[in-house]
Amino acid sequence: MIVIQNPEPDAWAELTLRPSQSQSIDRQKVQDIFNAVKADGDAALIELTDRYDGHRLSKLVVSTKQPPKIDEELARAIKIAAKNIKTYHAAQQIDSRQIETSPGVECWSRAVGIDRVGLYIPGGTAPLFSTVLMLVIPAQLAKCQEITVVTPPDSSGHLDPVMHWTLDYLGVDQVCLVGGAQAIAALSLGTKSVPRVDKIFGPGNQWVTAAKELSTRYGCAIDMPAGPSEVLIIADQNAKPTFLAADLLSQAEHGPDSQVILLSDSQTLIEETMTELKIQLEDLPRRSITESSLQQSLAISLVDISTCVKWANLYAPEHLILNLVDADAYVDQIRNAGSVFVGPWSSESMGDYASGTNHTLPTAGFARNYSGVSLSSFQKRISYQRISKRGVVELGPAVAKMARAEKLEAHARSIDIRLKSLES
């Protein structure tokens, strides 16, 4: 990690810039994939899966019935995580409240599940069944009518067994074995096997991200732009260097483009943590990935914890750990973060899997303007107004006046005609 002592405020903005993306995507290639899927549907998906994943599938849709047996302790863990995620997301349901804004004018809103949602579960080095939990559970709570799960085939060309078990446990009947930009194209356009959806969720690599961006031109909504994962830890002198090192490493192992940041008012703590980091790194299985990530990571000492919080708000981290004795005192000062872990016992991994909060969070500074996935991500909110005769009499003249000032005469007349009908 790069250690920096008390950087000048002028230098902050530059320090909060993310390491540049490893390579930029050829967007035309993504457009070509969309064109192929539009032209040839399922045949294109099978062809592209063969080309990019190296598996020639006989069918794209796989039933999740008759799930395989999995490790019992793992099954129990997944059930606990599912329960917590369900409890937390169910509590996000907001009851509609009718407000009488003027006499005879009642306004309210109703949350309705988005009809058709597509959930992208990345493949890669390991099957991310935790992302299945994080996306399927809120989609079900939102009562989305069609939930389509897509994921690339595993290294053997099949549906990963743990993912299979998890999907069945959650009551998802089938899954489409397709990944990458072609999966996003299929969800955006629809094919015989993959239904067209209204909104696409889920993390993915740069190709998936570019394809999600393109999907919006085809009328799809997306959860958020995605980038490499990141954590920022603010620690005071009471923090244990062993905890800090473990938390930094648990984020750094995600990928070589992950970034981890440690902020503290104690230079001693930073030095001790750097030493501990080397020790813990020694026998990590994903050591080389982790080392790449650490090379572009920062440990910065600042004058006090309030200054650390200011720096963190400028950086807008995906994950923010407050490893502070008085962590609670800083909770309300956080302005930009995806998810916050309060106190020394709140490791990020708890939120990644099982505390109940969602792990699909804004990265790359998007915590400034996006929220993480929540129940409301799977809903749209429809506004309503019910206006009585009295409402028209009391509020109508003001509406007609404003409409005429905006030179919208027909708007004004839709009031006039109602007022006139009440006179007669």
Add this chain to the structure above:
Amino acid sequence: MIVIQNPEPDAWAELTLRPSQSQSIDRQKVQDIFNAVKADGDAALIELTDRYDGHRLSKLVVSTKQPPKIDEELARAIKIAAKNIKTYHAAQQIDSRQIETSPGVECWSRAVGIDRVGLYIPGGTAPLFSTVLMLVIPAQLAKCQEITVVTPPDSSGHLDPVMHWTLDYLGVDQVCLVGGAQAIAALSLGTKSVPRVDKIFGPGNQWVTAAKELSTRYGCAIDMPAGPSEVLIIADQNAKPTFLAADLLSQAEHGPDSQVILLSDSQTLIEETMTELKIQLEDLPRRSITESSLQQSLAISLVDISTCVKWANLYAPEHLILNLVDADAYVDQIRNAGSVFVGPWSSESMGDYASGTNHTLPTAGFARNYSGVSLSSFQKRISYQRISKRGVVELGPAVAKMARAEKLEAHARSIDIRLKSLES
């Protein structure tokens, strides 16, 4: 209007397609505008405003102090509208609730105003001071820290007087006199006069829409994709054709590309409304715009009101008027709509100006996957978790188990190290 009787369900999907956009945008031209603003900042804005709006401005930022006198009745109307919009949006504030998902695991979330927001107020044939109300009020309620308002100069090259008065009334000190794609470029990139923002709101023409789409590549969020305005009315035989005609016209006058739809179970009602439409159209000031819009508009009879609701859900209208005796009975069947007007006295114009709901709504079928602007559009929601020692003991082992199953060893060790520390 095109009158259709009982179309086969097979034909519905095609009927719900919007009339094709008048012309497609040259996206390279939008990119060129961004490049010019990036290179030359304010100078580019002044140059582009001269080229496209025909006004060479001496300064881009105009103070709203010393507002002009405006018609007193109009001032009163704007104040009433502002009060209702404030009342309704203030009620959308959601209190955070802490949930204990497992023993020792507390989760909650906090809504925080997006730091810097940019509000685009279109110019065009008339100054849309109503859009100022609809965007500034929720931004202020959300406590956004920097609210930047941009709007093109009026036909005399100045800030429109009513808009000037409205901005001052709401406590907005200044406004940037720039419109079109160059305004969106300035908000995305920042110039000396126009600060860079985190999220851009507001309606606009196709150039503005294309520029908003491009702004997302520069890290901005946007409220929603925009398209021509539209209304769908569902009416039963008790509806007054005079009201229906007035409501259809009040939407059709927006622009030649607006679409209005009338659905009914009564063919007689449709015929009477078509007759009334011709009468009311006669002396409308925006008659030619309105006629263009009506040419691509539909009046469809269907077997019953439930079928009309099904059709409306497929169309996903921006505005939906339920001019029905038993309108309340259908409220919960609406799945896709921006804003719903319940009952014969609820004209769309009430919501456009003053009922209190927001008039920035999803068009072009985007009501399937987007909500209209609300308080939450100006906020991000940060999730929190506080885990106690007990929480680590009770939930930690499940987290470590799952992390190892996803081959993320360092994630598991961040739990192990805490559990070990508790043993000693």
